[in-house]
Amino acid sequence: MNIYVLMKRTFDTEEKIVIENGRVSDDGVNFIINPYDEFAIEEAIKLKDAHGGEVTVVTVGSEDAEKELRTALAMGCDKAVLISTEDVEDTDQWSTAEILAAYFKDKSFDIILGGNVSNDNGTGQIGPRLAEKLGIPHVSTIVKLEINGNQATIERDAEGDTEIIEASLPLLVTAQQGLNEPRYPSLPGIMKAKKKPLEVLELDDLDLDEDDVEAKTETVEVFLPPKKQAGRILEGDADSQAKELVRLLKSEAKVI
Amino acid sequence: MHFELTDEQKILQKMIREFAEEEVAPGAIERDRTKTFPKEIFKKLGELGILGLPFPEKYGGGGADTISFAIVVEELSRACGSTGITYSAHVSLGGAPLNLFGTEEQKQKYLIPICTGEALGAFGLTEPGAGSDAGGTETEAREDGDEWVINGSKCFITNASYAKVVPITAVTGKKDGKKEITAIIVPTDSPGFSIDEPYDKMGLNASNTTQLFFEDVRVPKENILGKRGEGFKQFLITLDGGRIGIGAMAVGIAQAAYEKALAYAKERKQFGSPLSKFQVIQFKLADMAMKIELARMMVYKAAWLKDQGKKFTKEAAMCKLYASEVCMEICRDAIQIHGGNGYMQEYEVERYMRDAKLLEIGEGTSEVQRMVISREIGC
Ligand SMILES: Cc1cc2nc3c(=O)[nH]c(=O)nc-3n(C[C@H](O)[C@H](O)[C@H](O)COP(=O)(O)OP(=O)(O)OC[C@H]3O[C@@H](n4cnc5c(N)ncnc54)[C@H](O)[C@@H]3O)c2cc1C
Numbered sequence: 001m002n003i004y005v006l007m008k009r010t011f012d013t014e015e016k017i018v019i020e021n022g023r024v025s026d027d028g029v030n031f032i033i034n035p036y037d038e039f040a041i042e043e044a045i046k047l048k049d050a051h052g053g054e055v056t057v058v059t060v061g062s063e064d065a066e067k068e069l070r071t072a073l074a075m076g077c078d079k080a081v082l083i084s085t086e087d088v089e090d091t092d093q094w095s096t097a098e099i100l101a102a103y104f105k106d107k108s109f110d111i112i113l114g115g116n117v118s119n120d121n122g123t124g125q126i127g128p129r130l131a132e133k134l135g136i137p138h139v140s141t142i143v144k145l146e147i148n149g150n151q152a153t154i155e156r157d158a159e160g161d162t163e164i165i166e167a168s169l170p171l172l173v174t175a176q177q178g179l180n181e182p183r184y185p186s187l188p189g190i191m192k193a194k195k196k197p198l199e200v201l202e203l204d205d206l207d208l209d210e211d212d213v214e215a216k217t218e219t220v221e222v223f224l225p226p227k228k229q230a231g232r233i234l235e236g237d238a239d240s241q242a243k244e245l246v247r248l249l250k251s252e253a254k255v256i
Numbered sequence: 257m258h259f260e261l262t263d264e265q266k267i268l269q270k271m272i273r274e275f276a277e278e279e280v281a282p283g284a285i286e287r288d289r290t291k292t293f294p295k296e297i298f299k300k301l302g303e304l305g306i307l308g309l310p311f312p313e314k315y316g317g318g319g320a321d322t323i324s325f326a327i328v329v330e331e332l333s334r335a336c337g338s339t340g341i342t343y344s345a346h347v348s349l350g351g352a353p354l355n356l357f358g359t360e361e362q363k364q365k366y367l368i369p370i371c372t373g374e375a376l377g378a379f380g381l382t383e384p385g386a387g388s389d390a391g392g393t394e395t396e397a398r399e400d401g402d403e404w405v406i407n408g409s410k411c412f413i414t415n416a417s418y419a420k421v422v423p424i425t426a427v428t429g430k431k432d433g434k435k436e437i438t439a440i441i442v443p444t445d446s447p448g449f450s451i452d453e454p455y456d457k458m459g460l461n462a463s464n465t466t467q468l469f470f471e472d473v474r475v476p477k478e479n480i481l482g483k484r485g486e487g488f489k490q491f492l493i494t495l496d497g498g499r500i501g502i503g504a505m506a507v508g509i510a511q512a513a514y515e516k517a518l519a520y521a522k523e524r525k526q527f528g529s530p531l532s533k534f535q536v537i538q539f540k541l542a543d544m545a546m547k548i549e550l551a552r553m554m555v556y557k558a559a560w561l562k563d564q565g566k567k568f569t570k571e572a573a574m575c576k577l578y579a580s581e582v583c584m585e586i587c588r589d590a591i592q593i594h595g596g597n598g599y600m601q602e603y604e605v606e607r608y609m610r611d612a613k614l615l616e617i618g619e620g621t622s623e624v625q626r627m628v629i630s631r632e633i634g635c
Contacts, residue, residue: 066263067267070267071270074271184275185271186304187268187306187320188305189305190264190268190320193267
């Protein structure tokens, strides 16, 4: 089975967000594999264990992502690909999907797995956009995956309910929490990871120009959410509380 | 010169930190209270290939360096001191002498189970009459045909209840009026060999510390570790490596105490403000952060020297001495910052202090470290 995983290097979930010169500062920040992508990596390795084949983990971004790729290799992926966008001034979800589509153009694959969202931008666009460009079906927020021959049976988280979906390969899926419990990379895995192939590609290698992938969107302003105000507890019986709430929503919050 | 860990070291650090937080920390208070050995944790560490970390791959080891060893000891100790010492002794006292001085056959037979986690490693040096003066060994091994016959006892031995073999030091004769000390590998199931009930200790309660007795224990001649008469030299070399482990343990426990104290100081309010706004408390925390940073640097430096194949006796003694002493200071201050809560088991800092005290004693007391350093600087 030819298995691919899309992986993004993101801020550690415990990092505090600091804005400097209109951008989120990454000074001294700890980076990790996007947690949802970790589920995708785990699932890919399980698929390989069950069906044989090879897992290639692909990232688009800066060359610092090598450490996260090595971690994926240490967990059990076979090959890694880093597509560097260091020369591009501004990228967005459209750019990333465009670059990935160019990469996959001449690849043969049975399944591509990604995270359902990244924990930084949280747009959840890359998987669906890429599937669309490649002309293959996609299922997002999956919590269970079974593959039999050419058929996949998938359980998908639908806002708390579960949808059961059947799809045929080649297929793209994005992982939701609950899909699996990602393994710890073992020490032999870590030691072997540095000997596994890690290919660094420039846009050139994909026949792309920087202009081809310049962001379609423009960031106008970056700001932190307003500090949460202290809450207010309404008094009295349910009836008068409801009345008071409606009054406040109208006159104070002015939302209705 | 640069101060960055390699990618492998960083990946390992992240992995073992997550493992320690998820698998080791949760039961630490309970294991301390009930004196329960962390058996399940060691099974998992074995599966992750951590137990043979620095040993060659052909014996089932991980082929990693001493800095990686220090990283693992620090992270485990940050979660649970007992788990830290068990691991540190397993690798640096149990596995290392076999790897350094053992024959090919001995490594096949005894090092492989240590790497796979089938057995834990232990090392028997200390005796009731021979502690700091470890050369004062009284345990005897007499030749009888093609066997050694061992009589005597060892005390304070870590991990022995979980070991298949314990290399011990014994007097095998006299040379120029001096005791000839030889290390001999003793299978723990030998007739005449017995292990006492574990001691009741001040701390490190989930670790295994026992007394060993030898009554006409017979082992084959080939169980000699390395060469006859080299036992003294061997344990000095073994302890050099072990001290890096104790230093790393101290950094881990100190880090845990500091983190708890910092978090508590930010949260606890008295006189209308968080403790962390009082300068007296701030300075305590600043000192803690500084001491930990310095101790960790010294541990890494000693480990690095060892990895480079350079002499590291002095640096190992320095890192062990400095890290263990600042660890005690930091634990004491962490309790102080917690006030009455610090005295309660639930807040963990009291356990850290009880665990930390051993670090100023084991593998050479602070006084012995100062003696080693004095010798190294030419006094
Ligand atoms: C929990 C635990 C685990 C241990 N694990 C092991 C193990 O796995 N294997 C093993 O072999 N041993 C082990 N030990 C033993 C440990 O290494 C010894 O306890 C230590 O070396 C000190 O020896 P001692 O207890 O006999 O103290 P002593 O040597 O009697 O020392 C008592 C005091 O006198 C001081 N002192 C001694 N000589 C001098 C001197 N010349 N100048 C100034 N001061 C001096 C010491 O520094 C100390 O303060 C362990 C001990 C403990 C508590």
